[in-house]
Amino acid sequence: MELAVAMLLILLSLASWCVLSEGRLLVDMTLVSDASNIGAFCLDGSLPAYHLHRGFGAGASNWLLQFEGGGWCNDIQSCLDRAKTKHGSSLYMNKLEDFNGILSNDASLNPDFYNWNRVKLRYCDGGSFSGDAKFDNGTSVLYFRGQKIWEAIILDLLPKGLGNADKALLSGCSAGGLSSFLHCENLYRALPTNTSVKCLSDAGFFLDERDITMNYTMRTFFENLVSLQGIEKNLDKTCTSFLDNPKLCMFPQYFLNYMTTPFFILNTAYDVYQFHHALVPPSADMNGDWKRCKLSIASCTPKQLDILQGWFQG
Ligand SMILES: *[C@@H]1O[C@H](CO)[C@@H](O)[C@H](O)[C@H]1NC(C)=O
Ligand SMILES: *[C@@H]1O[C@H](CO)[C@@H](O)[C@H](O)[C@H]1NC(C)=O
Ligand SMILES: *[C@@H]1O[C@H](CO)[C@@H](O)[C@H](O)[C@H]1NC(C)=O
Numbered sequence: 001m002e003l004a005v006a007m008l009l010i011l012l013s014l015a016s017w018c019v020l021s022e023g024r025l026l027v028d029m030t031l032v033s034d035a036s037n038i039g040a041f042c043l044d045g046s047l048p049a050y051h052l053h054r055g056f057g058a059g060a061s062n063w064l065l066q067f068e069g070g071g072w073c074n075d076i077q078s079c080l081d082r083a084k085t086k087h088g089s090s091l092y093m094n095k096l097e098d099f100n101g102i103l104s105n106d107a108s109l110n111p112d113f114y115n116w117n118r119v120k121l122r123y124c125d126g127g128s129f130s131g132d133a134k135f136d137n138g139t140s141v142l143y144f145r146g147q148k149i150w151e152a153i154i155l156d157l158l159p160k161g162l163g164n165a166d167k168a169l170l171s172g173c174s175a176g177g178l179s180s181f182l183h184c185e186n187l188y189r190a191l192p193t194n195t196s197v198k199c200l201s202d203a204g205f206f207l208d209e210r211d212i213t214m215n216y217t218m219r220t221f222f223e224n225l226v227s228l229q230g231i232e233k234n235l236d237k238t239c240t241s242f243l244d245n246p247k248l249c250m251f252p253q254y255f256l257n258y259m260t261t262p263f264f265i266l267n268t269a270y271d272v273y274q275f276h277h278a279l280v281p282p283s284a285d286m287n288g289d290w291k292r293c294k295l296s297i298a299s300c301t302p303k304q305l306d307i308l309q310g311w312f313q314g
Contacts, residue, residue, distance in 0.1 A: 025105050026096040027051040029122070032152045040148035042124035043079055043088035045141065048149040051097045051120045052160070053105060059115030063157075063165045065187070066103060066120050067172030067179040073126035074225035076135060079142050082126050093122055102171065113169070117161060121153055121176075126229070128179040130250075133230030144229035150183055154190050165191060170199040174273065177204015181252040181263075185236070188261045198262045201252070205267045207274060208251040209311060211284040218278040222250045269312055270297060279311050 031047045032040070040048055055062060070087045073079035082088035103118045104110040125131055125146030135142040154162070162168070170187050172180040184199035191197055211217045226232050226247040232240065236255035240246035249255050256263075280290045293300035300308065 025053065025099040025103075027053045027099050027120070029090075029093060029095045029097065030156075031090060032149075032156050034156060035149065035152035038148050038152055038155075039143075039145060040152035041143040041145050042090055042149075043073075043083035043126055043142050043144070044091070045143055046090045046124070048124060048152060049090045049093060049122045050153050050156075051099070051122070052157070053099055053103070053118050055115050055117035057115050059113070059117070061161065061164060061166040062113075062116040063162050063168045064102065064113050064116045064118045065157075065168070065170050066118070067129060067170075067176030067183075068120060068123035069172060069174035069176035070123050071126075071175055072128065072221075072225050074221060074228055076140070076142070076228075079126055079135075079144075079228070080140060083142060086122075086124075088124055088126060090122065090124060093124070116167075116169075119153075119157065121150075123176060123179075125149055127225060127231055128175050128182055130179070130182050130231045130234050131229030132234060133228070135228075146229070147231075147234045150179075150186070154187070158190070163191070165195045167196045168198075170197070171202065172200075172204060173202040174204060177201035178206060178250075178252070180204060181256075181259075182235070182250075184261045184263060185259055198264070200264045200266065202266045203268065203271060203273065205252050205265055207278060208248060208253060209278065211278065212280055212290075212307060213284040215284060217281045217283065218274075219248070219251075223247045226250050270308060271312070274312075275308065279308070 029049050029051055031049050035048050042048055073082045086092040097120055102110060102113055103120060105114050107114045125144060127144055127146045129146040129150040131144035131146040132148060133144040168187060168191060170180050170184055180199050180201045181204060188197045206218060208219050232246055235249040236258055238258040239249035239255035243249060243254060276294055293304045
């Protein structure tokens, strides 16, 4: 539980690095009213949402879809907490979203995509848009419907032009970068065969590796997430049939080989989130030996640097 909250906090701050703050373009939120037909709800039962800014000129029939990031919730309590925030309910989302970075409409800041149709998919399921389950014990209800939210948004966008796209790029950062891995093939299948589909993950390549005490901290975290949110049935089928532990197919390293859609992976060498939560989680550094190193790589001992180097390259 403590770990879940810490991960959420770090990812929230990470999410704000993923987009650079530049010019201001505020884009209205669209609630997906048909989502209830297929049971697609945010954690609290509210309707899912996205923001669309139309393309123009040479980009008018190209589409960039970006998953919002923001950690995960992998137990009932952390999901109940999240259901009262913008990452668990459209009731708390800002209705105007700042489109910057890859979503900017300024050609000088975003030369490749400024004139494309650009969509931000709001994240309110806590399971990287991949769950399909419901918790209801009589007093508390939680919808784990990320997969349905993804489907509802795509169904809504197809008649708005996505269905005739010339090019489509699926992207996302952090938990949204993982979503991009998990849904890349789905997007390819949802669009006509003559649409050029590609995907991009920014800081979404979460590794199944042991922490410094040899514990599989991240594996345990994802296993709980997959179980709680009913994600397993939505993971890559070739991967889940191949692995003894199908839940591990939440990690891109196990299903990347089965993907056929062109994919661009962007991950920094010393990914801060994975350094602080997968390699050296608080549970693995009770004495605080890594505290200084975590604050600044320049303060790491040679031994710590070796470990960092080995982990990210091994
Ligand atoms: C339902 O779950 C919530 C959260 O775990 C708990 O606080 C509540 O007591 C539970 N209600 C019942 C009837 O078990
Ligand atoms: C794809 O094929 C359809 C049907 O032939 C055609 O209408 C459409 O313009 C094509 N799209 C692209 C991007 O070539
Ligand atoms: C390793 O993981 C187990 C199971 O999650 C946990 O009980 C144990 O405290 C962990 N050990 C360390 C050093 O984190």
